[in-house]
Amino acid sequence: MLDVTKIRKDFPMLNGKMMQGKPLIxxxxxxTTFKPQTVxxxxxxxxxxxxxxxxxxxxxxxxxxxEGYESAREAVARFINAQPREIVFTSGASAALNLVAYGxxxxxxxxxxxxxxxxxxxxxxxxxxxxxxEVTGAIFEYxxxxxxxxxxxxxxKAAMHSKVKVVTLANITNVLGYVAPIKEMAKIAHEYxxxxxxxxxxxxxxxxxxxxxxxxxFLAFSAHKLCGPTGVGALYGKYELLQQMDPFMLGGGSxxxxxxxxxxxxxxxxxxxxxxxxxxxxxxxFKAAIxxxxxxxxxxxxxxxxxxxDYLMSQIRDMDHITIYNPQAATGIIxxxxxxxxxxxxxxxxxxxGIAVRAGxxxxxxxxxMLETSETIRASLYFYNTKEEIDHFVQVIREITLEKCVxxxx
Amino acid sequence: xxxxxxxxLRQIIMDHYQYPRNKHAGDTRHNHMIHMAxxxxxxxxxxxxxxxxxxxxxxxxxxxxxxxxxxxTSILTELLKGKTLDEAKVLIDRYFDMIDLKPVDLKPLExxxxxxxxxxxxxxxxxxxxxxxxxxxxxxxSEGQHD
Numbered sequence: 001m002l003d004v005t006k007i008r009k010d011f012p013m014l015n016g017k018m019m020q021g022k023p024l025i026x027x028x029x030x031x032t033t034f035k036p037q038t039v040x041x042x043x044x045x046x047x048x049x050x051x052x053x054x055x056x057x058x059x060x061x062x063x064x065x066x067e068g069y070e071s072a073r074e075a076v077a078r079f080i081n082a083q084p085r086e087i088v089f090t091s092g093a094s095a096a097l098n099l100v101a102y103g104x105x106x107x108x109x110x111x112x113x114x115x116x117x118x119x120x121x122x123x124x125x126x127x128x129x130x131x132x133x134e135v136t137g138a139i140f141e142y143x144x145x146x147x148x149x150x151x152x153x154x155x156x157k158a159a160m161h162s163k164v165k166v167v168t169l170a171n172i173t174n175v176l177g178y179v180a181p182i183k184e185m186a187k188i189a190h191e192y193x194x195x196x197x198x199x200x201x202x203x204x205x206x207x208x209x210x211x212x213x214x215x216x217x218f219l220a221f222s223a224h225k226l227c228g229p230t231g232v233g234a235l236y237g238k239y240e241l242l243q244q245m246d247p248f249m250l251g252g253g254s255x256x257x258x259x260x261x262x263x264x265x266x267x268x269x270x271x272x273x274x275x276x277x278x279x280x281x282x283x284x285x286f287k288a289a290i291x292x293x294x295x296x297x298x299x300x301x302x303x304x305x306x307x308x309x310d311y312l313m314s315q316i317r318d319m320d321h322i323t324i325y326n327p328q329a330a331t332g333i334i335x336x337x338x339x340x341x342x343x344x345x346x347x348x349x350x351x352x353x354g355i356a357v358r359a360g361x362x363x364x365x366x367x368x369x370m371l372e373t374s375e376t377i378r379a380s381l382y383f384y385n386t387k388e389e390i391d392h393f394v395q396v397i398r399e400i401t402l403e404k405c406v407x408x409x410x
Numbered sequence: 411x412x413x414x415x416x417x418x419l420r421q422i423i424m425d426h427y428q429y430p431r432n433k434h435a436g437d438t439r440h441n442h443m444i445h446m447a448x449x450x451x452x453x454x455x456x457x458x459x460x461x462x463x464x465x466x467x468x469x470x471x472x473x474x475x476x477x478x479x480x481x482x483t484s485i486l487t488e489l490l491k492g493k494t495l496d497e498a499k500v501l502i503d504r505y506f507d508m509i510d511l512k513p514v515d516l517k518p519l520e521x522x523x524x525x526x527x528x529x530x531x532x533x534x535x536x537x538x539x540x541x542x543x544x545x546x547x548x549x550x551x552s553e554g555q556h557d
Binding site for chain 1: 416419420423424427452454474475476477478525527528530531533534537
């Protein structure tokens with residue numbers, strides 16, 4: 001088990017931060033996560049000691065920061081078991097998913113081709129593909145989810161057919177937190193000649209990721225959901241696919257040479273996708289975050305979160321006034337409602353007790369039709385949360401009433 | 411009404427949330443409809459009104475909304491039904507002044523005074539004003555048609 005007391009000392013946000021006059025309990029880790037001091041230091045060190053552009057100077061500072069930037073790429077690659085040249089830095093998972101949909105999807109999809117996904121996807125993994133199918137004349141299809149919202153291999157097999165060219169889905173969904181069987185799905189997708197795109201925004205921070213073992217074709221994730229800075233993320237792509245696809249934008253740093261006739265020779269991947277000066281300090285912070293959680297160990301993080309989740313679930317499962325939408329999910333996301341209290345009202349009350357949770361449809365608007373509710377409350381845990389925090393949360397949930405929610409306004 | 415009695419004000423909000431008045435879809439008798447979908451939260455309501463020359467003869471609303479949105483819109487429908495456009499505009503302006511925590515005479519707002527402190531929860535002001543903004547737009551639209 002983790003030494004959470006020691007871990008918490010590394011996070012300024014977990015040391016004395018108050019909300020509504022109460023010690024902050026942060027259960028919105030699926031939205032973003034807190035940063036350890038090492039990440040904050042890596043970001044500020046760039047501004048206080050290392051400022052120069054990358055790949056652009058013949059002086060020591062620029063050389064050193066270019067080396068630092070590329071060593072971050074190596075760290076990201078190692079973290080998901082990829083090669084450094086297969087890692088494209090982007091502004092986050094959304095940009096990475098868009099890059100695949102525009103750069104690969106709009107280039108290679110043909111009329112009648114099918115993009116296959118699920119109703120539990122985040123908007124960032126649906127809307128770019130809606131656009132790609134609209135532009136190319138391809139068709140969007142959904143794998144039916146089981147009654148509890150889980151994606152089963154049998155349902156996937158039944159939905160798969162020869163017109164499917166792209167399978168795109170999250171390995172852990174952001175509303176229900178189910179873990180999809182990516183490795184088995186990739187094998188099946190490849191048998192049909194399709195590629196598989198994995199939205200790893202909720203998965204990579206919480207379970208060990210091995211793109212070689214899974215044999216997925218693309219994987220997108222964000223740094224800020226794994227204790228890194230905002231504004232940076234990565235797209236992993238198999239190198240031959242990265243070579244085939246087009247960049248999302250062009251500019252400085254992405255071309256090797258061009259002339260006045262308009263001839264452009266792009267650099268090789270990943271550089272052809274990284275036009276313009278990147279978020280250098282964020283990339284350095286990204287590396288610090290990966291170093292930090294790697295030192296704790298992904299297996300330890302997964303096991304501890306699972307333990308926390310079981311502890312929370314065991315206490316609220318039998319409460320008559322609580323509806324839980326994902327009782328079987330194996331990750332730290334608990335999606336629920338308080339009977340007869342609108343989710344936003346309940347979340348406001350929970351906020352008044354110093355606890356941060358999210359109410360809403362969590363950017364997965366089409367899933368809400370399946371759950372037959374317009375909104376839910378989501379509590380999402382990370383490795384720095386504690387049983388004591390859960391005890392307090394459970395107490396708040398046990399005592400919540402509509403009267404208390406309305407009383408916030410007086 | 412004693413606005414220093416939070417129990418009473420709470421009762422008003424609870425009552426209008428649990429038993430909202432005029433909460434149903436409009437029909438052909440309504441000559442105005444506005445769809446209000448909040449970009450920042452889940453609230454998604456439609457407000458219908460019948461405006462006969464310069465009088466609001468009917469208002470109803472329907473949709474998905476939180477306690478505060480539902481109760482504030484329910485109260486609005488009762489307060490403004492039967493009022494002239496000029497009377498309604500004065501009341502709506504007064505309501506927005508109250509939400510902005512300005513010192514105004516609250517008496518004419520009747521049950522809507524239940525929201526006199528909603529401004530303290532800044533993230534919920536939109537909930538307390540969504541229906542009122544809808545009605546304001548309907549009145550402006552109606553007056554635009556007559557100009």
